[in-house]
Amino acid sequence: MHHPRAWLAAALVAGVGFPASLWAQEPAQGNALLIRAEHLIVKPGVVLENAQVSVKDGRIVAVGVDLQPLPGAQEVRGKWVSAGLIDAWSTLGVDPESVADGNVTPATRSADAVDPWLQAHLRREALRAGVVAVRAQAGLAARVGGVGAVVRLAEGLDDAQRFVARDAVMWATVGLGAGAPGGFQIVDGEFVQMPGQRGMDVFERIDMVDRLLAQVVAGRGYLVAMNEHKHELAEWKKKVSEKEAELEKDAKKAKKDRDKAESDAKEKGKPFEEKKYKEDFKKPADPRFDEDSEAWSLVADGAIPLLVHVNRDAELRALLAGLEGVGRLRLVVAGGAESARHAKHLAKQGVAVLVNALPMGSGRSDEYDAHDLSLAARLGKDGVKVAIGSGGMSPDATRDLALLAAQLVGHGLPRVDAMAGVTTNAAEVLGVERAMGTVEVGKHADLVVWNAEPLSTAASAEYVVSAGRVVLAPEQQ
Amino acid sequence: MSSRQANLTIAAFAAAFLCVAPAQAEKGKVGQKVSSVSAKKVYTGTGKVLEGGVVAISGGKIDSVSGGGSEEFHAITPGLVDLGARAGAILWSVEQSNEVTARLSNSAALDPWGLEWDRLVKSGVTTVLATPLDQNVVGGLSQVLKTAGEDSITARTVRKDSVLRGAMGQQPSQRNSPAFGRPTDFYARRPTTRMGVEWEWRSAFHKTALGQNEGGERETLMKALKGEVVLSIAAWTTQDIRTAVFAVEEIKQKELFRSQGLDKPRVVIDAAAEAWKEPQLLARSGIPVVLPPFTATGRTREGALLPRNAADELRKAGVVFALSAHGSGAYDSNLAVQAGAAMSGGLPFDEALKAVTSTPARLVGADARVGSLEEGKDADLALWNGEPFEPTSRVVAVIVDGVLVWDGRD
Amino acid sequence: MMLATFLVLALGGGDVALRADKVWIDGSTSIDKGMVLVRDGRIVEVGAKLDLDEGVRVVECQGHLTAGLVALGAKVGVADAALDPTRPAMPEARVAHALCRDDAGFAALRAQGVTSVVITPEAAKLVPGATAVAKTSGALVSERAHLSVVFGASALSLNREPTSYARQGEMLSELFARPEGALLAAKRGQLPILFEVQSKPELRRAIEFARERKLTGALSGAPLAGELAKEIAESKLAVVVDAGGAGEPRREALAMVELAKAGVPFGFGLDGPRNPWQNLRLVAALAVRHGMPRQAAHDGLTRTAASIAGLSERAGVVKAGFDADLVLWSGDPLELSSAPKAVWIEGALVHGAVQ
Incomplete structure (x- = not known):
């Protein structure tokens, strides 16, 4: 699980100054494709009738109502077309042991645990249900689960196509089950949540928030130190080069002087002593590299969102208060069972909530006896951005993401917001909104051709396009 | 190919x-x-x-x-035929509310959709003896059945309830403890020692002969003593094997049994790892054995010694034996591998073939149907x-x- | 107390006609812009256009009107009181005696559009006792609806007899060989049996047991029952499909579809207090996604479930003479994006509002 070297390499690629996009891997070249839709959901709330999407080399190159196919383009048609659904809270694709691993560190990259051959049948079923990508996350039992990845589910993709983002989000848990026995366990190879966490008291939970905040602050300090060092290094290099230029200029004179001094010494029979130059500028010492601080610095700078699984009021309040001063940080609340009380504040701060859409009844063994499916609707009413996930409890539930989203509509969430929760908003909380989530020019071509409206009971995917390739077609059914 | x-x-x-x-x-x-x-x-x-x-x-x-x-x-x-296949030997295959449950049949614990059948088939095994888990002294009636066919245990059964299964030695007494001062559960039960296990066996036989038991229990034990069903006794070590042989010989010699025709049990000693230590005793008694799988160390999990030449030694002494893989379908321990291992210990090919086909078929009375190509x-x-x-x-x-x-x- | 509250919310003293965008009589018949006339808690007339007496109040309902859903095998109102594993059999026990009518679960079920429920004792012994049928208002309809008989391993224990399938079968045979009371009623076909099973071998043993003794009732629990749909159809037993919820294995979803194909009567059940109420409809939707006809899924939630619950003469269908147990949905009832806007039990509004 732990790959400091891999992390180091990635950190170097990503750079400490943070590039605009971390999904640096380009999908490989693919064939041209034209998709004809009776109803094209460009993005939630925007539907074009009898429209087409033109795809080339893995990207959407045109969206419109009178498009002609590119030369040699494969043509696909269907009733409904939308962006592929994204399950922002899944465990599909990561082995149960890694998911339940309580000994991960903030620098642990879930991407290293992604197994493209694992749970092949579940992936196929999820694709058939229109889910093209998930957040792969190891370390759900740890307080800080490390860096999650956004992964495409289709088989036969190469690594560059498989990862939408290798380093997508930082995942942390406050309260329920984090780092304590009785939390997440593997039973018969299945990953399940075990009872035993109800007793965790409010002080412990707030203490967990404080520790989390301290790590973010330390990450920011590390970032500042790194940037200062970079600055000092640049300064030193500049001074050295100035001195070198000066020496170069004086080189001829210096040589003459040296030759003279040498011949003088010979004449006098004295030994010649070379003049010694003391180094004028000391190179600034390399700062100590620390992989965990490095990871937290990405979070502190807002390069990757921070997803905090937090349910109750007290710790939610502590978290929001504590992070107010941390400028660029992008906080996402996951779970948020009591977050509706803070909806207005969340909306104002631009903090999105990733809701767990899985009905749990009284089987839920954490702080709650029940699980209110109207949470998403209540948050949405107050303007909070809502993403919808299948809850990360079992890899099989990812398949039913669309049904779970539809169920939230039944519990008061506007249909358009439910669709956003599994496309645009899901992409946004995972920091991949520039790559996926809508059917717009420039986006990666991750598309679903449906037989019916995506949130309807009968809906299933006829075609799935992933990274520009048709990865599922009716004849494979 | x-x-x-x-x-x-x-x-x-x-x-x-x-x-x-x-x-x-x-x-x-x-x-x-x-x-x-x-x-x-x-x-x-x-x-x-x-x-x-x-x-x-x-x-x-x-x-x-x-x-x-x-x-x-x-x-x-x-x-191939495996008399120790352990198919369906799940926890619920044996009734632990009594130490002797001769009448109960394990057929209800057999699952025609279980994954074990596929493993057995792929190792060439087509007929097995399925016995209950050896948690009881006398566990119950066992089935000879095919490993493939219809999705129905009834349809696959070659000989229904044709073998009475029991165990000698420590196994049925393991984890049992006396009830004194303990909360009652099924591990607070008899027998708790090897001696207790032997007593239960002799008690069951004698009760039957003396008419002190009734119903299905009596009926089944009578059949076993008359040889109408085969009696399969699991006994790993020398001491257990000797105990089993002596118990059988006692029946054959005692007037109490002889006078009622209850002196004709057809006994097979299963899992008889250390049979090679007592070849004369077994040859004298005429009791056939089934060997458990060979191991790399020559010692079984139960602590019994089983060298590679065990099968050949038994052959030389004139003891009838079959080989078993205990249900393994793994490429390095399935029944064919057991035959190969016995051959590496000196057993000729023809004898090895018999030990995994015609001999086991004959031992459970299924040789009219399986075990040879005729x-x-x-x-x-x-x-x-x-x-x-x-x-x-x-x-x-x-x-x-x-x-x-x-x-x-x- | 609770009933009194409902009466206040009832559709008034006299006749009331509900007019909805669509009235579903059952899974296969619907009337656009249909009307349902209700009097004294019963449905009096159903049709596209009714000749109404003067003074009959007409309530305009936006959405689809269906019969109230019937949940089979729920553990509502009993919590742990339905669990007693210490004895092998308690045929005379009745889960109704443990029922707490104020359980919050009833309100939660009403909010899901469920109006009737079969409450089962925990399958932790061979014969755990009789099931109860209640309206989700808390009113008991029957305190001895079925006799629960367990063929599953859940009846086996290491602390008492039986510990084995073999003895389980033997003991059940003994019980039915000299039946008294509830067992006698069950043997005579006066009391249907709910056979609790899990695996396919258990299911098959239950079918054989029922066939040999000519017993009637339903098989409850086996998620793969549909893989033996033909055998079940021949047995004339019904099936209670336990709602597994999101992530239900494809194989189980396909097995449900097989039940429908083979014409086995089936209804959906919630197998325990841990099963969220939402799963009842979620699993019906999953079955539809995997190929079950909508009509079969609809009937599995209403008509057929009612008949398994013993309510075939009074619930599960929007029909004259039946209880006015009705649900007004915001849209198609099999779409999860639809929700119950209003729920009536015997004419009393028990959840939501028409507007």
Whole structure:
């Protein structure tokens, strides 16, 4: 699980100054494709009738109502077309042991645990249900689960196509089950949540928030130190080069002087002593590299969102208060069972909530006896951005993401917001909104051709396009 | 195996006549009836070998075994028989509310959809004895059944409730504890020692002879003492084997049993790892044994010693024995591997073949149907890509009751 | 107390006609812009256009009107009181005696559009006792609706007899060989049996047991029951499909579809207090996604479930003479995006509002 070297390499690629996009891997070249839709959901709330999407080399190159196919383009048609659904809270694709691993560190990259051959049948079923990508996350039992990845589910993709983002989000848990026995366990190879966490008291939970905040602050300090060092290094290099230029200029004179001094010494029979130059500028010492601080610095700078699984009021309040001063940080609340009380504040701060859409009844063994499916609707009413996930409890539930989203509509969430929760908003909380989530020019071509409206009971995917390739077609059914 | 050799003749419907082999060889379709199959060598399990042999099949039975056929496979042997297969030996297969539950049948604990059957089939095993878990002194009635066929235990059963299973030694007493001062559960029960286990056995026999038990218990134990059902006793170590033999000899000698015709039990000692230590005793008593799987260390998990030459030593002493893999389908420990291991300990091939086919079939009274390739017997065949039991060979296809149930050829 | 509250919310003293965008009589018949006339808690008339007496109040309902859903095998109102594993059999026990009518679960079920429920004792012994049928208003309809008989391993224990399938079968045979009371009623076909099973071998043993003794009732629990649909159809037993919820294995979803194909009567059940109420409809939707006809899924939630619950003469269908147990949905009832807007039990509004 732990790959400091891999992390180091990635950190170097990503750079400490943070590039605009971390999904640096380009999908490989693919064939041209034209998709004809009776109803094209460009993005939630925007539907074009009898429209087409033109795809080339893995990207959407045109969206419109009178498009002609590119030369040699494969043509696909269907009733409904939308962006592929994204399950922002899944465990599909990561082995149960890694998911339940309580000994991960903030620098642990879930991407290293992604197994493209694992749970092949579940992936196929999820694709058939229109889910093209998930957040792969190891370390759900740890307080800080490390860096999650956004992964495409289709088989036969190469690594560059498989990862939408290798380093997508930082995942942390406050309260329920984090780092304590009785939390997440593997039973018969299945990953399940075990009872035993109800007793965790409010002080412990707030203490967990404080520790989390301290790590973010330390990450920011590390970032500042790194940037200062970079600055000092640049300064030193500049001074050295100035001195070198000066020496170069004086080189001829210096040589003459040296030759003279040498011949003088010979004449006098004295030994010649070379003049010694003391180094004028000391190179600034390399700062100590620390992989965990490095990871937290990405979070502190807002390069990757921070997803905090937090349910109750007290710790939610502590978290929001504590992070107010941390400028660029992008906080996402996951779970948020009591977050509706803070909806207005969340909306104002631009903090999105990733809701767990899985009905749990009284089987839920954490702080709650029940699980209110109207949470998403209540948050949405107050303007909070809502993403919808299948809850990360079992890899099989990812398949039913669309049904779970539809169920939230039944519990008061506007249909358009439910669709956003599994496309645009899901992409946004995972920091991949520039790559996926809508059917717009420039986006990666991750598309679903449906037989019916995506949130309807009968809906299933006829075609799935992933990274520009048709990865599922009716004849494979 | 080249495609030229692979020439399994398949008839879509039951064919009462011998089918002409099609020109083009291809992999057979699982679930289809086979009308004939041929190989370079057909080992009938009765000591005969037919070069270029053909086994003709109709109605699930063997029509004839003759020479002069083509060579679809390298070798054909009878489907293998494992008397210690442990199939369905789940926790719920034994009634632990009593130490002696002779009347109860384990057939309810058998699952025709279980994954174990597939593993057994792929290792060439077509008939097994399924026994309850050895948690009781007398665990109950056991089934001889096929490893493939209909999704129904009834349909697959060759001989229903034909073997009474029990265990000698420590196993039935393990984890039991006396009830004093403890909360009552089923581990607070008898017997708690090896001596207690032996007492339970003798008590069951004597109660039966003295008319002190009743109902199904009595009926079943009577059948066992009269030899109407086979009595299979698990006994791993020398001491357990001796105890079992002495218990049987006591019955045969005592007037109490003799006078009622209760002195004819047909006993098989299962898992008799240390039988090689007492060859004379076993030869004298005429009790056959089933050996547990060989291990790399020569010591079994139960602490019994089992060297590679154990089987050959028993042969030399004239003890009848069968081999068992205890249900393993793994490539390094399945029943064919056990035969190979016994051969590496000196056992001749013919004897090894018998020990996994005709002998075990005979020990449970199923030899009229399985265990050898003879006219009129069930068409249960293991098809090999090389010489049977050689480490370089494996079973590549299996036929049960004339139906191709697995074809593992490329 | 609770009933009194409902009466206040009832559709008034006299006749009331509900007019909805669509009225579903059952899974296969619907009337666009249909009307349902209700009097004294019963449905009096159903049709596209009714000749109404003067003074009959007409309530305009936007959405689809269906019969109230019937949940089979729920553990509502009993919590742990339905669990007693210490004895092998308690045929005379009745889960109704443990029922707490104020359980919050009833309100939660009403909010899901469920109006009737079969409450089962925990399957932790061979014969755990009689099931109860209640309206989700808390009113008991029957305190001895079925006799629960367990063929599953859940009846086996290491602390008492039986510990084995073999003895389980033997003991059940003994119980039915000399039946008294509830067992006698069950043997005579006066009391249907709910056979609790899990695996396919258990299911098959239950079928054989029922066939040999000519017993009637339903098989409850086996998620793969549909894989033996033909055998079940021959047995004339019904099936209670336990709602597994999101992520239900494809194989189980396909098995449900097989039940429908083979014409086996089936209804959906919630197998325990841990099963969220939402799963009842979620699993019906999953079955539809995997190929079950909508009509079969609809009937599995209403008509057929009612008949398994013993309510075939009074619930599960929007029909004259039946209880006015009705649900007004915001849209198609099999779409999860639809929700119950209003729920009536015997004419009393028990959840939501028409507007």
